[in-house]
Structures are given as structure tokens and as C-alpha cells.
Amino acid sequence: MAEVEETLKRIQGQNGVQGIIIVNSEGIPVKTTLDNPSTVQYAGLIHQLVMKARSTIRDIDPQNDLTFLRIRSKKNEIMIAPDKDYFLIVIQNPSD
Amino acid sequence: MEIVHVYRKLRSKFGRQSLFSDRPAELLVDVHTDQSLGHQFIQKSQRDQDLQACRDMSEHQVNTKRFESDSCGLNHEEGGWPKDVNPQEMEQTIRFRKKVEKDEIYINGILQLGSVMDHCIRQNNAVDIYPDYCEDQDQEEDYQEPPSAKTINVFRDPNELKRTVTGLSWHPDGGRKLAAAYCCLEFQKTSRDMSPDSYIWDIENPNRPEMTLKPASPLVCLEYNPKDCHTLVGGSYNGQIAYWDTRRGSQPVEVSSVEHSHRDPVYKIIWLQSKTGTDAFSASTDGQVLWWDVRRLSEPTERLVLDPNREGNLDRALGAISLDFESTMPTKFMVGTEEGLVVSCNRKAKTPSEKIVCTYDGHQGPVYALQRNPFFPKNFLTVGDWTARIWSEDIKESSIMWTKYQMSYLTDACWSPVRPSVFFTVKMDGILDVWDILFKQNDPTLSLKVCDEALYSLRLHETGRLVACGSQRGGATLLEINSGLSTLQKNEKSLLAAMFERETKREKILEARQREIRLKERSRSEQSRDEDGGREDQNQNQLMVRAEDHFYLVTETETKRRRDNQIRGPGPEPESDSEREPGPEPESELESRPGPAAVF
Numbered sequence: 198m199a200e201v202e203e204t205l206k207r208i209q210g211q212n213g214v215q216g217i218i219i220v221n222s223e224g225i226p227v228k229t230t231l232d233n234p235s236t237v238q239y240a241g242l243i244h245q246l247v248m249k250a251r252s253t254i255r256d257i258d259p260q261n262d263l264t265f266l267r268i269r270s271k272k273n274e275i276m277i278a279p280d281k282d283y284f285l286i287v288i289q290n291p292s293d
Numbered sequence: 294m295e296i297v298h299v300y301r302k303l304r305s306k307f308g309r310q311s312l313f314s315d316r317p318a319e320l321l322v323d324v325h326t327d328q329s330l331g332h333q334f335i336q337k338s339q340r341d342q343d344l345q346a347c348r349d350m351s352e353h354q355v356n357t358k359r360f361e362s363d364s365c366g367l368n369h370e371e372g373g374w375p376k377d378v379n380p381q382e383m384e385q386t387i388r389f390r391k392k393v394e395k396d397e398i399y400i401n402g403i404l405q406l407g408s409v410m411d412h413c414i415r416q417n418n419a420v421d422i423y424p425d426y427c428e429d430q431d432q433e434e435d436y437q438e439p440p441s442a443k444t445i446n447v448f449r450d451p452n453e454l455k456r457t458v459t460g461l462s463w464h465p466d467g468g469r470k471l472a473a474a475y476c477c478l479e480f481q482k483t484s485r486d487m488s489p490d491s492y493i494w495d496i497e498n499p500n501r502p503e504m505t506l507k508p509a510s511p512l513v514c515l516e517y518n519p520k521d522c523h524t525l526v527g528g529s530y531n532g533q534i535a536y537w538d539t540r541r542g543s544q545p546v547e548v549s550s551v552e553h554s555h556r557d558p559v560y561k562i563i564w565l566q567s568k569t570g571t572d573a574f575s576a577s578t579d580g581q582v583l584w585w586d587v588r589r590l591s592e593p594t595e596r597l598v599l600d601p602n603r604e605g606n607l608d609r610a611l612g613a614i615s616l617d618f619e620s621t622m623p624t625k626f627m628v629g630t631e632e633g634l635v636v637s638c639n640r641k642a643k644t645p646s647e648k649i650v651c652t653y654d655g656h657q658g659p660v661y662a663l664q665r666n667p668f669f670p671k672n673f674l675t676v677g678d679w680t681a682r683i684w685s686e687d688i689k690e691s692s693i694m695w696t697k698y699q700m701s702y703l704t705d706a707c708w709s710p711v712r713p714s715v716f717f718t719v720k721m722d723g724i725l726d727v728w729d730i731l732f733k734q735n736d737p738t739l740s741l742k743v744c745d746e747a748l749y750s751l752r753l754h755e756t757g758r759l760v761a762c763g764s765q766r767g768g769a770t771l772l773e774i775n776s777g778l779s780t781l782q783k784n785e786k787s788l789l790a791a792m793f794e795r796e797t798k799r800e801k802i803l804e805a806r807q808r809e810i811r812l813k814e815r816s817r818s819e820q821s822r823d824e825d826g827g828r829e830d831q832n833q834n835q836l837m838v839r840a841e842d843h844f845y846l847v848t849e850t851e852t853k854r855r856r857d858n859q860i861r862g863p864g865p866e867p868e869s870d871s872e873r874e875p876g877p878e879p880e881s882e883l884e885s886r887p888g889p890a891a892v893f
Contacts (some may be wrong), residue, residue: 201400204407211411212418219403225374227393265409276413278406282398285406291417 208287215273218286220244227283243286247279361500440727440739442760442774446499450475450767454487458763460514461752466522468754470495470503471761473769476511476530478558478749483511483530491515491527493539496759496771507543508535513558520570526587528559528575536587549590555579561616566623574618576628580610582638599628599636603646611636615663619670625650627673629660635675637686653689655682662706662751668713668786672793676706681718681728685797690804693796696728697735704749711757711779714789719748719762727778731788739778743770 208217209230216231224244229236251263266277269291278285374389393399448471450456460474474491477483489511492502506512510531518524525537527545532555535545555577562575565584572594574584580600583593599611615629624641633656642648656677665673671686672693679699682692701722709715714731715738723744726737743762750763757779763769 201394201403201407204404204411208407208410208414211414214414221393223374225389227390227399265413267413274417276410278410278413280402280406283402283406285403285410287410287414289414289417291421 211289213290215288215290217288218243220284220286222282231288239286239288243275243277243284247277247284251279359500438775438777440729440775440778442725442727442739442741442772442778444743444770444772445759446496446771448473448492448494448499448502448769448771451492451502452488452490452767454484455765455767456487456511457749457765458767458769459750460512460516460527461750461761461763461769462515462517462525463752463754463761464522465517465519468756468759469497471752471769471771472506472515472517472525473761473763474512474515474527475767476513476558478513487511489529494769504539505543506537506545508545509533509548513560514562516562516564516573518564518570520564524587526562526564526573526585528555528562528577530558532556532559532577532579534559534562534573534575534583534585534590536590547587547590549585550592553592555581555583557612560614563616563618565618566620574616574626576613576616578612578614578631580607580612582613582616582628595640597638597648599630599649601634601636601649601652603649612659614659614661617663617665617673619665619667621670627663627665629663629675629677631659633657633660633677635660635663635673635684651689653684653692655684655692656680658702661704664707666708666713667710669790669793674706674708674716676703676718679703681706681716683730683793683796685793685800688797688800688804690807691800693793693800694730694734704747705751705762707751707753709757709779710753710755712781713786714792715778717751717753717760719743719751721747723748723764725751725760725762725772727774729778730792731785739774741772743772744768 205217205228208214216235217229218226218231218236218239219228220226220240220243224240226236226240231239246268247263247266250266254261254263263279266279268275268277273288273290276287276289278287374386377385450458456475456477458473459476459478462472464470464472470493472491472493477487489508491506491508491512493504493506495503506515506525506527508527508529510529510533512527512529512535515525515527518526523539525539527535527537529535531551533551534549534554536547537543538546555575557577557579559575559577562573564570565572565574569586569588571587572584573587574582576582580598582597582599584595585593598607599613600606600609601611602609611630611632611634613628614631617627617629619625625637625639628636628638630636633654635653635655637650637653638648639650640648642650653675655675658678660675660677662676663673666683673684673686675682675684675692679702680695680697681703682695684692699720701720701724703718703720706716706718709717712729715727715729718726718728718737720726723742723746725741725743725748727739727741729738732738744764744766746765748762748764752761753759754761758773758776760772760774761769762772
């Protein structure tokens with residue numbers, strides 16, 4: 198439990214990180230550093246996207262699996278690390 | 294293990310048993326060749342023929358019904374919570390979350406994910422892994438790709454009865470929208486069922502107009518306010534001006550009163566540069582140019598009657614078909630008329646008669662389009678009858694450059710806003726011509742057939758890449774031109790300036806020469822008129838005397854001949870001879886007579 202906190206604090210302390218959300222396999226945000234409405238929005242939308250991305254990779258090659266997903270937009274970058282039951286979403290503003 | 298399926302069938306159900314037996318072969322028919330039949334045929338020379346043993350196929354094209362799709366957003370509400378947890382209840386959710394956090398799987402998972410994520414974040418911070426490598430490389434000089442344009446979209450009039458697209462206007466802010474005015478301009482062809490609506494289209498969606506504008510009478514021209522992208526002003530077929538605010542719906546916010554508006558369709562309306570940004574002026578074939586303040590459309594603020602005699606007489610006024618206003622010269626404007634004259638006016642003149650500065654007589658038909666070159670405001674382009682002409686303000690006698698007579702009537706033209714030497718024209722046979730006068734002057738650089746029906750209006754986007762043209766059957770086509778025709782070439786301005794200079798000088802010289810000749814003629818005719826007066830009388834007397842002499846001579850010879858004949862007896866030869874003799878003489882007389890007359 199403490200390690201989790203430490204990990205999250207470390208990530209939050211990195212340069213440019215705007216927010217962290219941990220979502221479970223049903224799309225429920227378990228832990229978040231953003232406000233509730235944004236969290237809910239991110240959780241719902243990204244959950245769908247990750248499912249789609251994962252199924253895409255699996256369709257192309259059933260042995261393959263999604264390990265990381267990065268979405269770069271004009272304003273920031275959304276990084277998603279998926280796991281079997283949870284995924285970790287970090288929104289970062291690349292400083293350069 | 295053997296998989297066996299057993300089924301039973303009664304012997305009687307099989308039907309009668311077939312009894313086969315052998316039999317020797319038997320010749321049934323033997324047909325011998327009949328050589329005599331061969332003479333009815335001609336033997337063909339040998340040739341190769343390929344065969345294929347396969348099924349016969351045919352190709353068909355099918356067009357399915359247009360599928361209309363609409364995109365709309367989904368509202369995501371919180372979900373996924375297990376049944377016993379109410380998402381609204383803070384306590385329950387907190388409790389749930391705490392439970393999850395104690396889970397083993399959760400802890401392990403997050404630790405792992407955390408390290409992965411860490412790596413990527415640090416990567417991001419260390420190096421920008423998505424740099425733009427090709428930004429510094431200059432675009433290779435356009436290896437001369439041939440000019441081309443491709444159609445992006447066609448916006449069709451959604452009504453059953455199609456009307457002509459008479460006016461087009463781009464949204465001033467980026468141009469994602471196009472306003473099109475629809476009106477049937479043919480005399481008395483509007484039926485009661487024709488809808489008077491005009492539309493604003495979003496260029497991404499050609500299936501449905503984004504907004505409808507509902508005037509009382511169909512609009513002939515429509516303009517977005519360049520200062521305020523929500524307001525539009527339109528001139529309608531019955532002469533009224535209407536003002537819309539797109540935020541306030543489809544009905545016009547204000548309409549000018551019928552008594553004070555034009556009496557003919559308003560062919561062009563342009564927004565003026567003013568501090569309040571609410572001034573516009575309009576022109577119509579009733580011969581008036583009216584200025585309006587859109588906040589108060591009940592009455593025009595100013596009026597100008599296009600009387601070439603500068604008397605303000607409405608009966609003798611010229612009907613106006615096109616207007617041009619350049620914001621860099623706010624006091625001057627030009628009007629193109631139905632009679633083919635272009636009138637240049639000064640708004641700030643003291644007396645109404647001085648408002649009309651000068652006229653340029655150019656075309657044999659109405660001047661349908663008039664526009665100053667955005668880079669060289671002294672030169673302007675006019676289109677009317679079958680030619681497009683470029684004028685210089687200083688030369689009033691004729692245009693400095695003109696195209697040859699085209700196959701069909703030109704209906705609209707405009708300069709490219711990015712390249713000073715490029716202009717576009719549309720014709721009644723549905724062709725859009727792109728002219729680049731630095732490249733080729735005799736023919737258009739690019740000629741595209743946009744549609745089968747006539748094109749009536751044309752408008753270029755401010756970037757110079759998108760062209761919208763409107764046709765007679767209500768289709769507004771959006772085309773994109775390739776970059777060669779829409780990027781400024783180096784030296785273009787100076788080359789074009791030199792070209793205009795040269796042509797202007799040529800015209801000036803011609804004009805001066807013309808004037809000289811006319812002066813000389815006039816002075817000569819004045820001089821010779823006094824002399825000629827006397828000389829003319831003399832010649833006439835002489836002619837009369839000569840004619841009399843000739844007459845007497847002829848009658849004398851004839852009577853002598855008849856007398857001789859009576860003595861000698863009738864004979865064919867002398868008659869024909871004598872007939873022939875006087876023949877050539879009068880002719881030679883006649884020949885000499887026109888001689889002196891030709892001097893006059």
C-alpha cells in the first residue's frame with residue numbers, strides 16, 4: 198500500500214505531469230488526482246479506447262498484446278499503461 | 294471407435310429394380326459429305342482465335358442510394374460501479390475504493406505499471422521523441438507541375454425546383470462556411486412554389502445546409518460582414534435589403550422598407566469600411582446606388598443616381614449590375630452598368646454631379662463583374678460580353694489588355710487574392726478558366742469544365758486555394774487549385790507591374806496618336822470645307838455640260854444610222870456595231886465621273 202503511494206507520488210513529481218488516474222477493468226476510476234468530472238470523462242473515454250486498441254492488436258496477431266498507448270495531442274500527451282485488471286493513465290505536458 | 298449411422302428404408306420404396314443388359318453397337322445415322330454444298334461457302338483464311346472455357350460474365354455498375362450519416366456526441370455517465378454501490382453516494386464510493394486499494398492484485402499491478410510509466414515520462418522529459426525533422430528543409434522549388442484543380446464538394450440546392458446560385462460569400466473568419474444566395478434570374482420564370490430561401494453551407498458537409506436564411510423575396514446577392522462573422526446582408530429580387538444575424542435565426546433581423554429601396558433586383562451589395570462596421574452600399578438596375586446603415590434599414594443614408602449626364606435624372610440613369618469597392622481607397626468606388634459602361638465615382642464629392650468622375654466604355658453587353666486588382670489597385674478587371682478586359686484607371690479610351698472573344702458569354706470573374714497575375718472567369722458553358730497573364734496571355738492557363746449548365750457566380754477564398762462557383766441548377770461547386778496557382782512566385786509583383794506599365798504606355802501612345810489624327814482631320818476638314826464649296830459647283834456644271842453633249846451625240850448617231858439603214862436595208866451587223874459603240878463610251882464617261890466625286 199505504501200509502495201503504491203510512493204510510486205504515484207514519484208510519478209506525480211515528474212516534470213510536466215498534470216494528472217494521474219487509475220481505472221479498473223470496469224471503467225471505475227479508483228484513484229485520481231484530478232477533479233471528479235474530468236476523471237469520469239477520462240475514465241470512460243479512455244477505457245473504450247484501450248479496449249479498442251487492445252482488440253486491434255489482438256486481431257492482427259493473437260499472440261500479441263498491448264503494452265503501452267501514447268496519445269499525443271496539441272496540448273498534452275496522454276499515456277496509458279494497461280494491465281490485466283487496471284490501467285494507469287498519466288496526462289503530461291511535454292516541456293519541450 | 295467407429296462412428297456409424299444406421300438408417301432403414303423399405304425395399305419397396307426404392308422403386309423398380311433396373312435391369313441392365315449388354316447389346317452390340319448399332320449404327321444409327323451416317324451422313325456423308327456432300328461436296329456440292331461446299332461451293333456455297335468461301336473458305337476463310339486461317340487465323341488464330343483464342344478460346345476460353347469459362348462462364349460468361351458481364352460487368353454492371355450499381356449506385357446505391359445515398360446513405361446519410363450524422364455524427365453526434367454521446368453523453369457518458371458514470372457507470373461500471375457494482376450493483377451495491379450507488380455512484381452518487383460519496384461514502385459508498387469511498388468505501389469501495391478503499392477496498393480496492395487493499396487488494397493484492399491492485400498493488401502488484403500498480404507497481405509494475407508505475408515503473409513502465411516512469412520510464413516513458415522520463416523519456417518524454419529527456420528528449421522530444423516526436424520532433425519535426427522536415428521543417429527546416431525548404432520546399433523544393435515547384436518542379437513545374439501542370440496547373441490543376443480538383444473538385445472537393447458540390448453543394449446542391451435541396452429544393453425540388455432548382456434556382457441559380459447568384460451570389461456567394463465566404464465566412465470571413467477562416468472560411469469554413471460558405472453563404473450562397475439562390476434566385477431564379479430568368480424573367481418571369483419564378484413559380485409560386487419556388488422557395489425564396491438561401492443557405493449557409495459548412496464546407497465539410499455537403500448533404501445538408503448548416504443554416505437557412507428566409508427572406509421575403511429570393512436573394513440575388515449575399516455578403517458576410519468582414520468585421521463581424523455573424524452578420525450578413527443580402528439584396529433581394531424585389532429591391533429590398535435584408536440584414537441577418539446568424540445567432541438570431543433564419544428570419545432577417547431587419548428589412549429595408551419597400552418605398553425607399555431599389556425598384557429592381559439588387560445585384561450587388563458590399564460592406565464598407567467604417568468605424569461602426571455597419572455600413573453597406575448596394576447597386577441595382579434601376580440606376581441607383583444606395584448607402585445603408587444596417588442598424589436602420591428603413592431609409593438609405595445616401596443615394597446616387599447613375600446619370601451619365603450628371604443631372605440625377607432617374608429616367609436616363611444607367612442600370613448598375615456590379616460594384617467594386619477597395620478598402621484601400623475608401624472614397625472611390627466603381628459601378629459596372631448594363632450598357633457596358635464602367636462608371637468611376639467619388640463618394641466624397643461636394644455636389645451630386647461631381648460624384649461621377651469618369652466613365653470607361655468597354656463592353657457591348659452588361660458588365661457582369663468588376664474588381665480591382667488587390668495588389669495594383671489602379672488596374673481593374675471587367676467582364677462582359679465575350680471578353681474579359683483589364684483596365685488602367687488613367688486610360689479612359691480603352692482597356693489595356695483583353696482576352697480574345699470566347700466561345701460563350703462570361704458571367705463572372707475575380708482576381709486571385711494571393712497572386713496578382715492570376716484571375717478566374719466563369720462562362721455560360723459551365724467552364725471555369727484560370728488566367729495567368731504572366732504565363733500565357735492568349736489562352737487561359739487552366740480551363741475546367743465544372744458542370745454542364747451555365748455558371749453564374751464565382752468567389753475565391755482568402756487563401757487563394759479554394760474556389761466556389763455557382764451554377765444555374767443550384768449547384769455550388771468547391772474546387773481546390775494546386776499550389777502553383779495559389780502561391781506567390783518571386784518577382785511576380787515586379788514583373789506584373791512592368792507588364793501593366795508597358796500596356797498602359799502603349800495605350801497612352803495610341804490614345805495620343807488618335808487624338809492627333811482627330812485634331813488633324815478636324816482642322817483639315819475646316820480648311821477644305823471653304824475651298825471645297827467653290828470647287829464642287831464648278832465640277833457639277835462641267836458634268837452637266839458633258840452629259841448633255843454625250844446625249845446629243847448618241848441621239849445623232851442613232852438617227853443617222855436609222856437613216857442609213859432605211860437607205861441600205863435592215864441588216865444585223867451595223868446595228869450591233871452601232872449598239873456596241875455607244876456602249877463603251879458611256880462607261881468610260883461613267884468611270885471618269887466618279888473620279889472627281891471621290892475626292893469628297
